Amino acid sequence: MRETRPRIGKPRAFAVAPNLADYAAARARFSWDEARRALAGLPGGGLNIAHEAVDRHAASALRDRVAIRWLGKHGAVVDYTYGRLAAESNRFANALGALGVGKGDRLFALLPRLPALHLAALGAWKRGAVFCPLFSAFGPEPIRARMALGGARALVTTLALYRKKVAPIRDALPALEHVLLVDADGAAPPGTRALGPLFAAASDAFTIPPTDREDLALLHFTSGTTGAPKGAMHVHDAVVAHHATGRLALDLHDGDVFWCTADPGWVTGTSYGIIAPLACGVTLILDEAEFEAERWMAILERERVNVWYTAPTAIRMLMRAGVEVARGRDLRALRFLSSVGEPLNPEAVAWGVEAFGLPFHDNWWQTETGGIMIANFAAEEIRPGSMGRPLPGIDAAIVRRTDGGVEPIDEPDVEGELALAPGWPSMFRGYFGDPTRTARCFAGGWYLTGDLACRDRDGYFWFVGRADDVIKSAGHLIGPFEVESALLEHPAVAEAGVIGKPDPLAMEVVKAFVALKPGFAPTEELRRELIAFSRQRLGPAVAPREIAFSPSLPRTRSGKIMRRLLRARELGLPEGDVSTLEGRDDAA
Amino acid sequence: MTRDEIRRAVLAALAHVAPDADLAALDPRADLREALDLDSMDFLNFVLALHEALHVEIAEREYRAFSTVEDAIDALLAKLGAKTADHA
Numbered sequence: 001m002r003e004t005r006p007r008i009g010k011p012r013a014f015a016v017a018p019n020l021a022d023y024a025a026a027r028a029r030f031s032w033d034e035a036r037r038a039l040a041g042l043p044g045g046g047l048n049i050a051h052e053a054v055d056r057h058a059a060s061a062l063r064d065r066v067a068i069r070w071l072g073k074h075g076a077v078v079d080y081t082y083g084r085l086a087a088e089s090n091r092f093a094n095a096l097g098a099l100g101v102g103k104g105d106r107l108f109a110l111l112p113r114l115p116a117l118h119l120a121a122l123g124a125w126k127r128g129a130v131f132c133p134l135f136s137a138f139g140p141e142p143i144r145a146r147m148a149l150g151g152a153r154a155l156v157t158t159l160a161l162y163r164k165k166v167a168p169i170r171d172a173l174p175a176l177e178h179v180l181l182v183d184a185d186g187a188a189p190p191g192t193r194a195l196g197p198l199f200a201a202a203s204d205a206f207t208i209p210p211t212d213r214e215d216l217a218l219l220h221f222t223s224g225t226t227g228a229p230k231g232a233m234h235v236h237d238a239v240v241a242h243h244a245t246g247r248l249a250l251d252l253h254d255g256d257v258f259w260c261t262a263d264p265g266w267v268t269g270t271s272y273g274i275i276a277p278l279a280c281g282v283t284l285i286l287d288e289a290e291f292e293a294e295r296w297m298a299i300l301e302r303e304r305v306n307v308w309y310t311a312p313t314a315i316r317m318l319m320r321a322g323v324e325v326a327r328g329r330d331l332r333a334l335r336f337l338s339s340v341g342e343p344l345n346p347e348a349v350a351w352g353v354e355a356f357g358l359p360f361h362d363n364w365w366q367t368e369t370g371g372i373m374i375a376n377f378a379a380e381e382i383r384p385g386s387m388g389r390p391l392p393g394i395d396a397a398i399v400r401r402t403d404g405g406v407e408p409i410d411e412p413d414v415e416g417e418l419a420l421a422p423g424w425p426s427m428f429r430g431y432f433g434d435p436t437r438t439a440r441c442f443a444g445g446w447y448l449t450g451d452l453a454c455r456d457r458d459g460y461f462w463f464v465g466r467a468d469d470v471i472k473s474a475g476h477l478i479g480p481f482e483v484e485s486a487l488l489e490h491p492a493v494a495e496a497g498v499i500g501k502p503d504p505l506a507m508e509v510v511k512a513f514v515a516l517k518p519g520f521a522p523t524e525e526l527r528r529e530l531i532a533f534s535r536q537r538l539g540p541a542v543a544p545r546e547i548a549f550s551p552s553l554p555r556t557r558s559g560k561i562m563r564r565l566l567r568a569r570e571l572g573l574p575e576g577d578v579s580t581l582e583g584r585d586d587a588a
Numbered sequence: 589m590t591r592d593e594i595r596r597a598v599l600a601a602l603a604h605v606a607p608d609a610d611l612a613a614l615d616p617r618a619d620l621r622e623a624l625d626l627d628s629m630d631f632l633n634f635v636l637a638l639h640e641a642l643h644v645e646i647a648e649r650e651y652r653a654f655s656t657v658e659d660a661i662d663a664l665l666a667k668l669g670a671k672t673a674d675h676a
Contacts, residue, residue: 073619094670137625137627165623290621290628290631291628292651292652293648293649293651294649294652295646313628314628317628317632320648321647321648321649322649324649325648325649338674423614474627474628474629505629505632506629528607529604529607531607531608531610532606532607533608535607535625536608539625540625540626540627540629541627542631545629545633
């Protein structure tokens, strides 16, 4: 498929000169130390994300620039200038202080796309607390598992989300001391507090205490093939990479309006929906509503968005609406389109040209890398279907596993595991409380990504698939084990095996194969009941969309369910050699 | 088709996509995605289920007209060219 689409060249001259004008020269010149010097640092030494993202701008000529423009579901528009954002995140930091939430404490957020989310993140960083975002479409079980794993001390959420998703599991979270509700007017349920009065009583002055650049700032949860979710630890130094990649991979310029459509409950929505645009001093758009083709086009037009960072599933949904959706709109402000979440198919890259006169630039990274690692750049040729080339400061390789470790594959176009040389600032510092699974990601001096890929002779990387059984659906990584565990709680289920079934829109959708206990019949009614049961526990983003009954499930000799065989059957592939394929987590 | 028949089709499509939903307690004027915790894929599957059941074409651009049960009924009635007032 690789050469079926023509490459997309770039003009010799740009109306706005790209930050990265020449790939080879930029790579040769780049150093992380120099990237770090582009930031201010705390006045007393050290590095704090909130200072780089907000306070230094609030103390500069950018004070009155809009930092966040929030678009409410029903038409409200609220602007936060850098000055206001600094003052209100100070209030949040002081409110946390009044509760005794301080350095190293984990503050979780379970919020829709509201500015309160940004205030909570910035307030937490100012206090030295650890910000842990959760996706608000998670059901109670993924929320419980992540908060228990991260040792949540405090949670910021809404009254509705609390009632629906947290109250039922509150007893299972004894370490959770404080629940702050952003929208309760005084009448907060038992065990919670309305944030409003606390916020109003807090001063808007705050001095960020000394922060070491290696201090823990973020926990982002991700999924593996086996076991519980993993909390990837990120430190304040990550802002160096967010700032640099915002400029180099997303081409953010002074004065830009930037819209990252990802939810801050996932890593993209935090790294590029909060930190990178603020660190670059631009105006970010935050839309409360869910995807809707016309609404999105109206936002691009009305807000004069210059740089748009979105996801393949959304682009493919727009393609269903047809190019007409963009026609007749004044989208002249648009300059750079970018996509992440799963590989962007060549048709979608080209569709950008048809609809917007601009191609989509795919890029690649993951929760553990904290920021964009491989990208198609504004000034450089695009190879549609490719994730692009490594950023300045990033060394990537294709490796094969050997008995003792790994070895790089130098020949082009050979499939292997995508690996990165450790050392960039936003690299995760390990999985929280799980050194064993952390160690398993590193071998022979490489960080092993778990993605299979190949590299062409010009250095462009191409995604092939996952090395393990983790499911990529609509930009989210879903652990099959988490879904199987929820299904096994149902009294009718004896065995469950969960796979990603290829899907034209979402790349994969979660499909479960279920073997029933004796006495239960595989009826349509039971199938629906199991979907309902798992949606209630897991939420729509994680629950299976399809369930198939099977008399029994294939297992390895050691008793593990062979998901790859289930997947091969689903796809009608030969089953012969798949049983020998074992993923990263399974291999250990 | 009558308004009631269309209502039943809308509720059946919702039950298909979100069997966990308490449709009896659903406010027919509530935003479906919010009230039933539907994500974008759910919503797409809801519209596709309506398309299958009622044989109407619904373009992606029209999805916003399906954001509540009542809105969806109105939109479908208009599409089906059915009489509204008589059967309401």
